[in-house]
Amino acid sequence: MSDFAELILEGKSYKLPIVVGTEDEKAIDISSLRAESGFITLDSGYKNTGATTSAITYLDGEEGILSYRGYPIEELAEKSSFIEVSYLLIYGSLPTAAELDAFSKRIKRHMLVNEDMRKILDGFPSAAHPMGILSALVSSLTAFYPESLKSNQTKDEMDLSMIRLMAKLSTIAAWSFKNSNGQRINYPKNKLDYCSNFLHMMFSDPTEDYEVNPVVVDALNKLLILHADHEQNCSTSTVRLVGSAHASLYSSVSAGISALWGPLHGGANQAVIEMLEQIKADGGDSKKFIAKAKDKNDPFRLMGFGHRVYKNFDPRAKIIKKTADDVLSALGIKDPILNIAKELEQAALTDPYFIERKLYPNVDFYSGIIYRALGIPTEMFTVMFALGRLPGWIAQWKEMREQKEPIGRPRQIYVGENTRKYVPIEER
Numbered sequence: 001m002s003d004f005a006e007l008i009l010e011g012k013s014y015k016l017p018i019v020v021g022t023e024d025e026k027a028i029d030i031s032s033l034r035a036e037s038g039f040i041t042l043d044s045g046y047k048n049t050g051a052t053t054s055a056i057t058y059l060d061g062e063e064g065i066l067s068y069r070g071y072p073i074e075e076l077a078e079k080s081s082f083i084e085v086s087y088l089l090i091y092g093s094l095p096t097a098a099e100l101d102a103f104s105k106r107i108k109r110h111m112l113v114n115e116d117m118r119k120i121l122d123g124f125p126s127a128a129h130p131m132g133i134l135s136a137l138v139s140s141l142t143a144f145y146p147e148s149l150k151s152n153q154t155k156d157e158m159d160l161s162m163i164r165l166m167a168k169l170s171t172i173a174a175w176s177f178k179n180s181n182g183q184r185i186n187y188p189k190n191k192l193d194y195c196s197n198f199l200h201m202m203f204s205d206p207t208e209d210y211e212v213n214p215v216v217v218d219a220l221n222k223l224l225i226l227h228a229d230h231e232q233n234c235s236t237s238t239v240r241l242v243g244s245a246h247a248s249l250y251s252s253v254s255a256g257i258s259a260l261w262g263p264l265h266g267g268a269n270q271a272v273i274e275m276l277e278q279i280k281a282d283g284g285d286s287k288k289f290i291a292k293a294k295d296k297n298d299p300f301r302l303m304g305f306g307h308r309v310y311k312n313f314d315p316r317a318k319i320i321k322k323t324a325d326d327v328l329s330a331l332g333i334k335d336p337i338l339n340i341a342k343e344l345e346q347a348a349l350t351d352p353y354f355i356e357r358k359l360y361p362n363v364d365f366y367s368g369i370i371y372r373a374l375g376i377p378t379e380m381f382t383v384m385f386a387l388g389r390l391p392g393w394i395a396q397w398k399e400m401r402e403q404k405e406p407i408g409r410p411r412q413i414y415v416g417e418n419t420r421k422y423v424p425i426e427e428r
């Protein structure tokens, strides 16, 4: 195969280099196109456009493959822990026992947040959505750690910023939940592992400490691993774009949290449960809602279905669906909306509308059912997604800075008015 693509524009030939990735993915490098031809490309939603080369995550949408640094997601979900996967994503290799212990201890050491952060938290009304609080409090870390604003941080300074964020996000997330409930916040306990500590901060109260349930901890570890990275999705692209301006890691991740909040992205896990509850309240007729989802005049969408990349099954959805069954039976929970979800899935997977458009359950379709079984309230579901995605955002931001990528600044094609003269207001 030629190493170049040939483009004929207005009778002139242009040769554009072809880039081939580790898994034989191919791209045409158009970085010289505008300078040589005056043409740009146009691709609304970047459905066919690569923003970067990356060594962190590989996914194949047709084959339903997902791997972090070369390790298949199925193996990591089964055998690893969220902290170990976070190390893998950020530093590129699985840690030795000593490295993992040191990484885990560094995170524990930084889990407390400056007490002044409570004043910011107290300023939010209890009705504030935890995602809004999370984005604001992460951005406020720049106030407590102004050295994080340096665009020429040393390797150690950048590493400390990353460790602080890995450590403090779970505390901030749990505190945002307590705030929305008007409950007293809990402080982390260093004797607990990451997931147990988060559950303790979420569910302990002054009358009694949360009793760690290994089934819940295992399910949470798995969910966080499955959400840890997903190459150039909307929120990760946001983190990379904001970071390309040499904005701090905290500012970049704060922007990523806001992007994830969107119901078409990470906000879908909350929207799925709200949709299933709506179907249940409406009498449980899943076929009626399938018809609504297909009706172009009806804004209703089957939340948790469809994906920009996966045009077959989302490998994470398969693992989460099995985990949902395992967790509910282990906890002895009978959740009627799980049955509605399964009916919906079966109805959709046999319906030509969904088959033709390759719309399958995605990572968000079953995750909310597990979070609910773990006692996590619906408004916290997207916060859980952010907690899982954090090591991916950090790894991607670090890669973008290490690759010394230029500031992201897409072009456009102007379709507005031709040049016209200003008309004084009295003459309009």
Ligand code: SDX
Pocket (backbone or CB within 6 Å): 045, 229, 230, 232, 233, 234, 263, 264, 265, 266, 268, 293, 294, 300, 301, 302, 303, 304, 305, 306, 307, 308, 309, 357, 359, 362, 363, 364
């Ligand atoms: C995540 O990118 C990532 O990796 C994201 C993510 C990650 O880990 O970071 O995987 C996490 O965001 C998962 C997606 C969660 N969102 C939802 O579940 C919301 C519901 N899904 C959709 O809104 C939609 O499927 C998207 C946003 C996920 C993908 O949208 P695309 O790729 O832009 O596709 P599209 O909107 O152009 O849809 C193509 C066709 C359209 O019909 P036609 O115009 O061709 O007739 O499929 C239809 C759409 O109307 N369609 C749906 C549908 N999703 C797409 N119809 C009904 N219900 C749906 N859910």
